[in-house]
Amino acid sequence: xxxxxxxxxxxxxxxxxxxxxxxxxxxxxxxxxxxxxxxxxxxxxxxxxxxxxxxxxxxxxxxxxxxxxxxxxxxxxxxxxxxxxxxxxxxxxxxxxxxxxxxxxxxxxxxxxxxxxxxxxxxxxxxxxxxxxxxxxxxxxxxxxxxxxxxxxxxxxxxxxxxxxxxxxxxxxxxxxxxxxxxxxxxx
Numbered sequence: 001x002x003x004x005x006x007x008x009x010x011x012x013x014x015x016x017x018x019x020x021x022x023x024x025x026x027x028x029x030x031x032x033x034x035x036x037x038x039x040x041x042x043x044x045x046x047x048x049x050x051x052x053x054x055x056x057x058x059x060x061x062x063x064x065x066x067x068x069x070x071x072x073x074x075x076x077x078x079x080x081x082x083x084x085x086x087x088x089x090x091x092x093x094x095x096x097x098x099x100x101x102x103x104x105x106x107x108x109x110x111x112x113x114x115x116x117x118x119x120x121x122x123x124x125x126x127x128x129x130x131x132x133x134x135x136x137x138x139x140x141x142x143x144x145x146x147x148x149x150x151x152x153x154x155x156x157x158x159x160x161x162x163x164x165x166x167x168x169x170x171x172x173x174x175x176x177x178x179x180x181x182x183x184x185x186x187x188x
Contacts, residue, residue, distance in 0.1 A: 009137060011100045012054040018134050019047060019101065020056050022108065025124020029067070032115030032122040034074040038107045047104060076114055084110050086160055094141040105138040109156075119153040128152075 009017070025031050036044035077084055087110035095102040108123065115122030120131040131152055135143040146155045 008098070011050070012056075014100055014137070015051050015054050015056055018105070018130070018137075020051060021126060021130065022124050023047070023051070028124075029069070031112070031124035032073055032117075033070070033108065033111050033124075034077050035070045037104075038077060038111035039104055043104060043107075047101070073111075073114075077111060080114055084114065087113055087156060090156065090159055090163075091139055091142070094139045096138055096140055099138045102138045105134060109134070113153050113156060118151065 022031065022033075022037070026033055026037060037047070039047065088106045091106035091109060092103065095106065099105070109119070112119050112123040118128070120128045123131065125131050132143070135146070135152065142156075142159070145159075146152070150158070
C-alpha cells in the first residue's frame with residue numbers, strides 16, 4: 001500500500017526533488033520526452049530559469065532539446081494529441097493547488113505516458129518511488145486512489161477507461177483481468 005506524502009514542499013524543494021533529475025536525464029537523452037519536455041519553449045525556459053535561480057546546476061547545451069530523436073517523439077505526441085489532452089485533463093482535475101509546477105507535471109507525465117517502458121523510466125527518474133512522490137505532491141487524489149500500488153501508467157489509463165475512454169482495461173475488474181500480474185507485479 002502507498003503512503004501519503006504529507007509534507008509541504010518549497011519551490012526549491014520541488015525543483016531539486018522532482019525536476020532536476022528529469023532534466024538531467026533529458027539532457028543525457030535518457031527520457032522519451034519530446035523537445036522542451038513537451039512544455040514548449042516558454043515553459044521549458046521558465047523551468048530552467050527557476051532551477052538556475054534556486055542554484056540548481058544543470059548542464060543542458062543550447063539546442064540539446066531539439067535532437068532528431070526528440071523530433072520523432074514530438075511527431076508521436078502530435079499523432080496522439082487527443083490522448084495526451086485526456087491525460088493532462090485527468091491530472092489537472094486532480095492537481096494540488098499548492099504545488100508550483102502542477103501544470104508542468106501534468107504535461108510531462110502525459111508525454112511520458114506515450115513511451116513504451118515503465119513511466120518512471122520514460123521520465124528518466126532514478127526509481128519508481130520518486131514518481132510516487134510526484135503523484136503524492138502534485139496529484140494527491142490520484143495518488144490516494146492508487147491504493148493497490150498499480151503501475152502508474154496503467155493506473156492513469158485505467159482511470160481514463162473508467163471515465164468513458166477506450167484504453168487499457170477490458171475486464172470488469174482488475175481481479176478478473178488475465179494480465180493482472182503485468183499491472184501489479186514488480187517493476188524491473
